Amino acid sequence: MIAEQIAASRCPRCDMLVAPPSTYCPHHPVLMQPVTLPGVGEVVSFTTLHTPPQGFRSPLHLALVELDGGARFVCHGADVRGLRIGAAVAIEAIDDIYYFSHLGAMERARLFWRRTGRAGDRVNAIARSLAKRVWKGRDRAAS
Amino acid sequence: MREVFVAGAGMTRIGRRSEPLPELMADAAHAALAEAGLEAPDAIVVATMNPEEFLGDGNFASHVATQIGFADVPALRVETATSSGAAAFYAGFAAVAAGLRQAVLIVGGEKMTHLTTPKVSELIGRSIDPYERAYGATMPALAGLVTRSLMSKTGLGQREIAQVAVKNHANAARNPLAHFQQAVTVEEVLESRMVADPLRLLHCCPISDGAAAVVVTAAPSRVRVAGIGQGTDTLAVRHRRQLTAFTATRMAAREAYAMAGFGPERVDLAEVHDAFAPFELISLEDLGLVPPGKAGRVTLDGDTALDGRLPVNPSGGLKARGHPLAATGLAQIVECVWQLTGRAHGRQVSGARHALAHSIGGLATNNWVTLLETTG
């Protein structure tokens, strides 16, 4: 299944956003409110594990991505060649597992122009098609 | 609050050990008690991170107490992941400071080398947020994320990071109880196998067995506990705004300095949690021992070497003394006590009066800072 949006939650007291959603804010004993965020963000950091835990293929690429809106998110990626901290990436779920893929200059420009108009679903349609393209035929090792 | 003193300290050789864990812990405990001149303590605090899974043994406080010959002494166990030893020290300190006990034995240990590296990595990884773990995140993976962010944000280079490992190996080579007894070069560090890009094998601490113990008392001795602080942070790394400083260390340091009534400028030597070499650089700044942005420079300049202005990890640190998890926080305190009392043979820092021990639990979710000072 391809997710349209990323499920997250917001603290009504401090506005902190977390993904996936939590019942309580990590910093307040307050129930969080469910929100959804577009699957587009920026790479905070990334690494490649050369001896990943059992159930994962080597090399295992992991990225910490900050979604538009501020929630940070851990996900897998197909490749980190040419990836930089601060790079724009699309996030997509495949079988409930999130993956990032690098957004090229053209896609970033398209995203920018779409977002100034009616955002939301169009942004995600682009993100989805990118992730589909990158991930077609791939699957994650059993975990 | 009463004053609390460290009356005895002992530890085993760290490394691959064939003895059962309770036996290693008994050795460390008896050494600490002998130095304190005590046949038996009033109470025991035991630190082990995960004997249930590493060894298949539970109820470990009673297990260890019985092994040492103290089935009749009240014992409890404390756990805060990789900083469990420091947390146990706090529990023992608090009992004496509150006047509940006169003399408490604090003993920590772990045994892991009988398991395969992937299995050990998986068991240590249980302290990571379950969602992040589900993506294959291990401690080296999260440390890799931290390190890449650190290098990008601060301009810290491979040489500064590698120098931490080089320095700590050089110190361990002078410590007969250390896991590693040989020096390494910057080139060897930079050519070692990639573990979690940009972290390489020689940036990471080894898998070690061992035990360490101290006795804390209300009766005065040569070393006084000046301050203890605890700091915490979110379990999930993704819930943090900042990767390149550890909030939990900063909080713990603030609390410890406030209790001690002095600041980092008074510290003569430090044992710092360098499970991954770049963590020493992050921690030096979090602890206020080095001005922001200067940790790499002072390390390259030799300021943190054994003969430097502020020796850091004279024991060899987690990197080279070894990291038997729950023993580590106490092994750091043992090293500080030996340094303060002139017994760190072969690696003695001259004239040290104030020492700092810094322990990280999990990926900096539960950290401790302990300050010790001489009374003489």
Ligand SMILES: [Zn+2]
């Ligand atoms: Zn909140």
